[in-house]
Amino acid sequence: MEELRVTKRVKEARHQAKKCRRNGNVPGILYGKDIRNLMFEIGELELNSLVSSYGEHSVIDLNVDGEKYKTLMKDVQRDPVTGKFIHVDLESVDGTKQIISNIPIHFVGEELAGKRGAIIQKEKSSVKVKCTPDNLPRYLDVDISKGRVGSTYKLSDVEIGSEISVLDNLDSVIASISYEQKIVEADDLEGQE
Template identity: 30%
Template sequence: MKVIAFARTQQGTGASRRLRKAGQTPGIIYGGTSAPVNISLDHNALYHALKKEAFHSSILDMEVDGKAEKVLLRDFQVHAFKQLVLHADFQRVDANQKIHVKVPLHFINAEISPAVKLSAGIISHVMSELDISCLPADLPEFVSVDLANLEVGNSIHLSDLVLPNGVTAVTPGENPTVATASVPAGHVATEAEAATAAAVAAAPVEKK
């Protein structure tokens, strides 16, 4: 994904406010062996790009005054109630050094899982993104979580995921839970009541 930016020399709150009034968003590029560079970006283009999942977990081609370099979006700030991006931070990427980044999880095949198809269960997503480490060239836009074989009462853990080649998970826990399957409480109660009613109906009637 390509991003167009322009180097800016003026800094401070007043300069940033003037940029925003002109439809620009202040930002910065840092990291690597080069000095940090203050930049400005077209606000509307950045605002719409931030709505795309891939923009948050892809290597971006950042062009500043005609010079291109590889970067990652590291942080951004938005206004508390206005549709306004206040600032964006980008980090330079070295093709030969591993990066640590969060990527989204995509849950697939829930509709054909035994938990949903046979037991009318509910699948809960315990994790929505995954911390990974990899070389920039190996960075995936997302990691898939296959729910096809998930049954009620069972869970999918990190060790069950199939990670792309060159990608390693970075997690604080040994083997965290990614998703679980359970039957809704109301559904369990209804089944229990139905079973009790069936047992009563089948019981022999005592003769007086």
């Protein structure tokens, strides 16, 4: 994993966060059990690249003006209109202790099921897990390429490493496959008679 370099911010008035955003940066905060809250700023492009590569709930090696921390991305806030990042929260974690986090579900083979006229109904988008930071996966792959109409996928059907404990109900449905329903117009029925 790459080391992320950020710059420490001085706690000042509320307008400083707006100024930070105007300069192409995103304000953030680092907090944890054994450290004082530390405000920082990160380039918007760097944060975008990080989230694209590792996801919104990933473990990050953080360098704040030479001080190094192992962190978990706890929250990423976006502007509801533009979708731009407006704030990021990081929590300092101990690499040897277990953490609880949500990992996104990545559905593999959606296009194959779609070509057969099926619709994939996604019931869950993430799974709550407990593991050490080094064992936290970027996402959980669920292969639905061989699914048939009427198939359901439960969390218990997914292969998950023994170093990861799933905290969600294993019997919960994460996706199902059904037929595409077509609406027939009354004019179409009259033309067939």
